[in-house]
Amino acid sequence: xxxxxxxxALIWTDNSGKxxxxxxxxxxxxxxxxxxxxEAGGATGVTIVPIQPGELPQP
Numbered sequence: 001x002x003x004x005x006x007x008x009a010l011i012w013t014d015n016s017g018k019x020x021x022x023x024x025x026x027x028x029x030x031x032x033x034x035x036x037x038x039e040a041g042g043a044t045g046v047t048i049v050p051i052q053p054g055e056l057p058q059p
Contacts, residue, residue, distance in 0.1 A: 009057045012038055012046040019059030025051060 007025035014020050020043075026034060031048045038046045049057050 007051050007053060007055075008048050009051045010034060010038065010046060010048055011057050011059055012043040015042045021057045021059040023056060025053070025056075 006028070008028060008031040009025060010022040010031060012020050022034070028048075035046045035048055051057060
């Protein structure tokens with residue numbers, strides 16, 4: 001059985017109201033950790049989105 005790795009990215013709105021997107025791919029636990037960091041820093045609308053290898057989300 002092949003191992004399938006799922007990558008995740010984050011999108012959010014920063015303190016100034018500007019849409020942002022992560023520029024790196026995370027595994028699920030790392031994405032959840034980064035989401036908590038962003039929310040603690042005042043970011044709103046933080047969402048974890050699944051991505052394909054080489055793909056990055058648009059804010």
